[in-house]
Amino acid sequence: MPCFMCNGNADNGIILMGKQICCLCEEEIVSTSIYSYRYFYHLERIKDLWMEYLESGKN
Numbered sequence: 001m002p003c004f005m006c007n008g009n010a011d012n013g014i015i016l017m018g019k020q021i022c023c024l025c026e027e028e029i030v031s032t033s034i035y036s037y038r039y040f041y042h043l044e045r046i047k048d049l050w051m052e053y054l055e056s057g058k059n
């Protein structure tokens with residue numbers, strides 16, 4: 001299954017809220033500074049993830 005964040009190989013990754021995330025992205029999320037623009041990028045992605053998760057729970 002491809003990584004939800006980068007579409008790379010996520011075979012060694014984690015499942016976050018039902019989405020596969022590769023270990024590189026996981027590491028990046030954990031280590032990204034709040035001053036980095038990437039933090040906001042990830043924040044947006046995780047927000048999308050949550051929205052999707054909550055939407056699917058409604059049905």
Ligand SMILES: [Zn+2]
Binds near residue numbers: 023024026
């Ligand atoms: Zn990734």
